[in-house]
Amino acid sequence: MRAQVLHQWGGEVTSEEVSTPSPGPGEALVKVEACGVGLTVLNCMKGNMSQRPEDLPRIPGHEAVGRVVAVGAAVESPRMGERVLAYFYLFCGACDLCRAAHEPLCRNLRGNVGVACDGGYAEYLKLPAENLLPVPEGVSPVAATAIPDAIATPLHVSRRAGIGPSDVVMVVGAGGGVGIHMVQMARLFGADVVAVDRAEDKLKAVRDLGARAAVDFHSPDIAAALRSVAPAGISVAVDFVGTRETLAFCLEHLGRRGRLVLLTTFPGVATEVAPRLMVREELSILGSRYASRWEVSEAARLVAERKITPVVSETVELARVGELHAKLRAGTLLGRGAIAF
Numbered sequence: 188m189r190a191q192v193l194h195q196w197g198g199e200v201t202s203e204e205v206s207t208p209s210p211g212p213g214e215a216l217v218k219v220e221a222c223g224v225g226l227t228v229l230n231c232m233k234g235n236m237s238q239r240p241e242d243l244p245r246i247p248g249h250e251a252v253g254r255v256v257a258v259g260a261a262v263e264s265p266r267m268g269e270r271v272l273a274y275f276y277l278f279c280g281a282c283d284l285c286r287a288a289h290e291p292l293c294r295n296l297r298g299n300v301g302v303a304c305d306g307g308y309a310e311y312l313k314l315p316a317e318n319l320l321p322v323p324e325g326v327s328p329v330a331a332t333a334i335p336d337a338i339a340t341p342l343h344v345s346r347r348a349g350i351g352p353s354d355v356v357m358v359v360g361a362g363g364g365v366g367i368h369m370v371q372m373a374r375l376f377g378a379d380v381v382a383v384d385r386a387e388d389k390l391k392a393v394r395d396l397g398a399r400a401a402v403d404f405h406s407p408d409i410a411a412a413l414r415s416v417a418p419a420g421i422s423v424a425v426d427f428v429g430t431r432e433t434l435a436f437c438l439e440h441l442g443r444r445g446r447l448v449l450l451t452t453f454p455g456v457a458t459e460v461a462p463r464l465m466v467r468e469e470l471s472i473l474g475s476r477y478a479s480r481w482e483v484s485e486a487a488r489l490v491a492e493r494k495i496t497p498v499v500s501e502t503v504e505l506a507r508v509g510e511l512h513a514k515l516r517a518g519t520l521l522g523r524g525a526i527a528f
């Protein structure tokens with residue numbers, strides 16, 4: 188089969204012919220129809236999630252969608268022919284946290300799809316059956332690539348931060364793959380949204396998707412703009428950029444009972460927190476790690492019911508995925524990209 192293969196953590200993928208995998212007991216084989224391309228894939232390729240030499244060579248891509256074409260022994264679900272999407276974390280299913288539907292916190296985590304096992308940058312993908320969840324009728328394969336991470340992660344954030352009516356949610360990095368769906372999810376949970384990003388096309392897109400205001404992070408009057416939208420401060424800040432600069436910016440603009448949600452895992456990044464301010468304003472800082480399988484299924488339902496619009500702005504064929512990587516690195520891709528077969 189054709190695949191894009193990574194030979195070195197921190198390197199770029201190359202087009203290759205590799206042998207098609209066959210499913211063992213408890214596994215299923217999927218003929219890939221589309222696979223999401225976003226910054227998380229680039230983080231995986233960089234070795235930010237894990238960089239064990241024994242995991243190389245590796246086929247990246249965790250947001251895969253396709254049809255089940257073969258199943259191994261003892262697989263009841265998914266069924267042959269069913270359209271499925273991939274769940275990102277290789278969880279055990281047996282520990283206390285898995286049983287409580289906190290699979291990303293699994294005590295026996297084996298790693299991630301596209302890092303510890305091959306992903307969807309290929310014609311076929313073999314995964315444990317429990318990592319394959321059904322795609323609802325009426326959702327196209329390309330649209331579905333946004334569900335398992337770019338839409339499910341904002342659903343987890345919204346539940347974790349208790350977003351609701353009367354909240355003003357600030358999304359930093361709002362035009363990116365996860366950010367653009369966070370804007371929609373916060374609106375769906377009843378909040379007002381202030382979107383922060385850089386390029387004008389991204390700011391316009393998030394305004395069109397329901398952000399009450401969209402401001403340029405480098406604009407000199409960004410503080411004044413935020414005060415005019417949220418005079419009492421921001422109630423939830425969601426930082427998808429995760430630099431020292433954006434973290435300090437988010438903390439500075441939180442209002443009373445404000446919650447800062449962290450999602451990035453860049454090594455070595457830290458920020459200062461003043462206990463005096465945290466106590467006086469009752470601020471909270473919350474880490475948010477991916478989403479449960481239930482949340483991924485709920486995200487799929489929200490897309491099928493047209494409550495969330497997947498934003499996949501550009502699709503390419505498998506051999507041209509490097510072009511999308513270049514756009515992501517340059518910060519010029521709106522929302523998600525995808526490979527389409």
Ligand SMILES: [Zn+2]
Nearest residue numbers: 279282285293
């Ligand atoms: Zn577990």
